[in-house]
Structure formats: structure tokens, C-alpha cells
Amino acid sequence: MNRIGVLTSGGDSPGMNAGIRAVVRAACHYGMVVHGIRHGYQGLIDGDLVPLGPRDVGSIINRGGTILRTARCKAFYEPEGRRRAAEQLAERGIEGLVVIGGDGSYRGALALEKEHGIKCIGMPGTIDNDIGGTDFTIGFDTALNTALDAIDRLRDTAESHDRLFFVEVMGRRNGFIGMFSAIAGGAEHVLVPENPADIDELVRNLTRAKERGKRSSIVVVAEGGAAGDAATVAKKVAERSDFKDSRVTVIGHLQRGGSPTAYDRILASRLGVRAVQALAEGQSGLMAGVRGPEVVLRPLSDAWEHPSRFDPAYAELMQILAL
Ligand code: ADP
Numbered sequence: 001m002n003r004i005g006v007l008t009s010g011g012d013s014p015g016m017n018a019g020i021r022a023v024v025r026a027a028c029h030y031g032m033v034v035h036g037i038r039h040g041y042q043g044l045i046d047g048d049l050v051p052l053g054p055r056d057v058g059s060i061i062n063r064g065g066t067i068l069r070t071a072r073c074k075a076f077y078e079p080e081g082r083r084r085a086a087e088q089l090a091e092r093g094i095e096g097l098v099v100i101g102g103d104g105s106y107r108g109a110l111a112l113e114k115e116h117g118i119k120c121i122g123m124p125g126t127i128d129n130d131i132g133g134t135d136f137t138i139g140f141d142t143a144l145n146t147a148l149d150a151i152d153r154l155r156d157t158a159e160s161h162d163r164l165f166f167v168e169v170m171g172r173r174n175g176f177i178g179m180f181s182a183i184a185g186g187a188e189h190v191l192v193p194e195n196p197a198d199i200d201e202l203v204r205n206l207t208r209a210k211e212r213g214k215r216s217s218i219v220v221v222a223e224g225g226a227a228g229d230a231a232t233v234a235k236k237v238a239e240r241s242d243f244k245d246s247r248v249t250v251i252g253h254l255q256r257g258g259s260p261t262a263y264d265r266i267l268a269s270r271l272g273v274r275a276v277q278a279l280a281e282g283q284s285g286l287m288a289g290v291r292g293p294e295v296v297l298r299p300l301s302d303a304w305e306h307p308s309r310f311d312p313a314y315a316e317l318m319q320i321l322a323l
Contacts, residue, residue, distance in 0.1 A: 001119065003033045003094045004279055005049065008066040009040035009073075009101035009108070012256060013127045013139025015264035016066040016100055021057040022272025023098050023123075028054050030280050035094060039069045040101070041076035041108055044085040049092065061265055064142070064257045070101070076108050079115065086116035094118075096279040098272070100125040100138070103303040106287065110300055113284055121275040122287035122300050123268070127255060129176040132306035133298030134289025138271065141263040143170065143255040144180050150251045151185035151218060158216040164206065164246040166237075168230035170255045171222035174307070177255070178222030179314050188217040188322050195315060197227030203241045205322070212323070270295050 006023045008016050020036065027034040036052040037043050060067055075081030089095075096119040099109045109120035124131040127143035147169045158165045167187075171177045175192020182190035189205050191197055202219065209217055221230040228236075230248045238244045260268070267290065274288040274295045286297040 001095045001279055001282065002031065003035070003092065004096040004098065004276070005035045005037050005044075005089065005094045006052075006068070006098045007037035007040050007044060007100070008068050008070045008125060009099060009105035010070060011102060011126055012066055012070045013125045013137070014064040014142040014256070014258055015138040015260040015268040016070075016125050017060040017063050018260060018265040018268035019100050019123050019125065019138055019272045020066065020068060021061055022269045023276055024052045024057045025054050026273040026276035030276060032276070032280070035092060036068050039071040040073055040105070041081070041085060042071045042073040043069075044088055045073065045075055045081055047088045049088065062259050064259055082108075082112050082115055085112065086118060089118060096120070096284070098123060098275045098279070102126045103131060106300040106303050110285060119279055119282070119284035120300070121278045121283065122303070123271045123275050124287060124289055124303070127177065128171060128174060130174045130307050131287075131289075131303045132308055133287050133296075133302035134308070135291055136267060138264055138268045139260070140176065141267075142258060142260045144177055144184075145261055146255050146258055147177055147181040147251055148184050150249070150254070151181055151187065151220070154249055155185070155216075155218055158218060162215040164217045164219070164243050166219050166221055166230040166234045166246055166248045168221045168223055168248070168250040168252075170251070172224035174309070175222040175225070176308070176310055178220050178225075179310050179318070182220040183314065183318055183321070185218065185220070186321070187220045188214070190220040190222075190318055191225040191227055191233060192222045193224040193226065194309065197225050199227055199233070199236045199240060202233075203237055203243070206237070206243055207241065209322070
């Protein structure tokens with residue numbers, strides 16, 4: 001294979017640029033021509049492709065977002081949309097694609113492969129860390145550190161005013177950012193989608209913490225928690241306790257942006273090179289990920305068939321350390 005394409009699709013995450021850079025440079029290293037496809041599958045259907053050389057991806061390793069932009073594309077759900085996409089690739093002699101995105105993007109890639117024989121390799125790009133087949137996704141570490149930085153700052157003001165803070169972090173489907181930022185930030189309590197949302201238990205914990213001499217507390221709430229968002233949790237707590245004067249902070253999309261951490265840059269670099277090698281080897285339908293110290297190739301379908309879960313031991317750790 002000597003002509004490949006690279007695109008970013010679905011939700012953006014910091015480190016996608018480092019991934020694009022790695023794909024382009026590795027492809028050049030192996031003597032391949034690379035086209036960057038703008039705006040995900042929409043750009044593929046519309047023919048919005050540009051050849052990329054090593055100089056085109058200079059000075060992007062440190063930038064958040066994605067220079068290729070990303071998009072959600074309705075037409076790609078339909079066979080006709082994928083036929084038009086395959087036509088654009090055929091016109092340029094492109095036989096393989098690196099798809100940087102989440103499980104939705106992989107479903108699209110598998111359909112394109114099945115119907116038109118385009119070889120596809122995935123790279124996990126999402127801040128949520130919810131993709132099976134890899135321990136970590138590109139962007140999770142950066143988002144986690146952004147959330148942690150916010151929690152550290154809120155702790156300063158919470159302490160100064162003897163206040164209770166509810167901090168809402170991203171995580172609709174899982175609580176990776178919630179649980180990890182709560183542990184790293186020394187929060188008193190965390191509510192994540194994986195655990196039953198027990199407001200009474202939260203109130204008991206906060207009351208006990210106060211009795212033990214804690215004058216301020218931080219509660220991390222993942223947006224997808226069963227008890228609702230941070231404002232709703234604060235309201236429920238106020239209704240059932242003396243904690244009436246709390247503050248709520250929603251970190252929101254700040255977690256999606258910013259310069260990627262060293263970990264995310266290195267992860268994206270490793271996975272980008274492996275993805276290109278896999279295409280060079282003629283492989284397809286796989287995602288490059290990490291398991292322990294190894295870079296691995298796993299079926300794209302692992303992304304949704306075996307979604308990542310954090311070890312339940314983290315919840316226990318949280319309880320022990322919130323003393
Ligand atoms: P993510 O890749 O982050 O999970 P989405 O679920 O929004 O994001 O998927 C990104 C894009 O992938 C969609 O807008 C669509 O174009 C394509 N896609 C998602 N699911 C499918 C599917 N089942 N069949 C074909 N294309 C799909």
C-alpha cells in the first residue's frame with residue numbers, strides 16, 4: 001500500500017494533532033503518500049482532501065484540537081454516503097485510512113471496509129477513556145489534568161471560606177475523569193455513573209467529615225451520574241442537610257482543549273506509528289492501543305463490545321483516603 005488517508009472524527013480531544021503528525025511522518029518514513037481528510041467523514045464524502053508532508057505537520061505536536069477539524073456526518077450512516085466516500089478515495093488511489101476517533105467512527109470505518117474494501121486502522125481519540133481495547137485513549141490524561149488543576153484552584157478558595165464545592169467534570173458514559181480527578185485532587189466524595197447515586201450516603205460522609213474537623217469539602221460529580229448534574233446534587237444535598245451554602249462549578253468544555261500532556265503526546269506518537277505500520281503490513285479492522293507497556297492491535301469492535309471500566313478498587317481507595 002502506498003497511498004493512505006488520515007482523518008479525525010466525532011468528538012475532539014487534545015493529542016489528536018500529535019497523532020496526525022505521527023501518522024504523516026511514519027507514512028513518509030515508509031515511503032507512502034498521505035492525504036489529510038478535513039472534517040471527518042463529511043470531508044471524505046465532499047472530497048476535502050489535501051496531501052500532507054512532514055513540514056505540514058511541524059509545530060502541531062503541542063497544540064490541542066485537530067488541524068484537520070472534526071465533524072459528525074449523517075450521510076456516512078447510509079450506504080450511499082459511504083459509496084461517495086469510497087469514490088473519492090478511488091479517484092486518488094487511496095487504499096487505506098487511519099481513523100482517529102471513538103467507537104462511532106470505528107463503526108463507520110468497518111462499514112466502509114466491508115462494502116468497499118478500504119483498509120482501516122483506528123486510533124482512540126476521546127477524553128472519556130471509554131474505548132475498549134486500550135488502557136488509555138488520546139486526550140484522557142490532558143482532560144484529567146485540566147480537571148485536576150480546576151479542583152486544586154477550587155480547593156484554595158473552598159478552604160479560605162470554609163465552603164463546600166460541587167465540581168462537575170465530563171463523563172457521560174463513565175467516571176474515569178471523575179474518579180481519577182477526585183483521587184488526585186483529594187476530594188471528599190465522588191459521584192460517577194458506575195456507582196449508585198446515594199445522596200444520603202453523600203450527606204453522611206460530608207457530616208462525618210465536618211465532625212472530624214474538616215471545614216471545607218470538595219465533591220466531584222461526573223456529568224452522567226445517576227443523581228444528576230452538580231447543580232442538582234447540590235440542591236438535593238441542601239434539601240436533606242445543613243449544607244445549604246455550597247458552590248457549584250462546571251468545568252465543561254475547558255476539559256476538551258489545551259496543550260496535550262507529555263503522556264498524551266507520547267501515546268499519540270506511538271499509536272500513530274503503529275497504525276501506519278499495520279496498514280503497511282496489509283492489516284485492517286484493528287485499532288492501535290496500549291495494554292500495560294505494550295502497543296497492541298485489537299479488533300475495532302472491542303471499542304464497544306468491551307468498553308473500558310475503571311477498577312472498582314479505586315472507589316474503595318477513595319473512601320479510605322477521604323478520612
Ligand atoms: P465518536 O467517533 O467520537 O464515537 P460519533 O459516534 O459521533 O463519534 O461518530 C462519528 C461519525 O462516525 C458519525 O457522525 C458518523 O458519520 C460515523 N458513524 C457513527 N456510527 C456509524 C455507523 N453505525 N455506521 C456508519 N457510520 C457511523
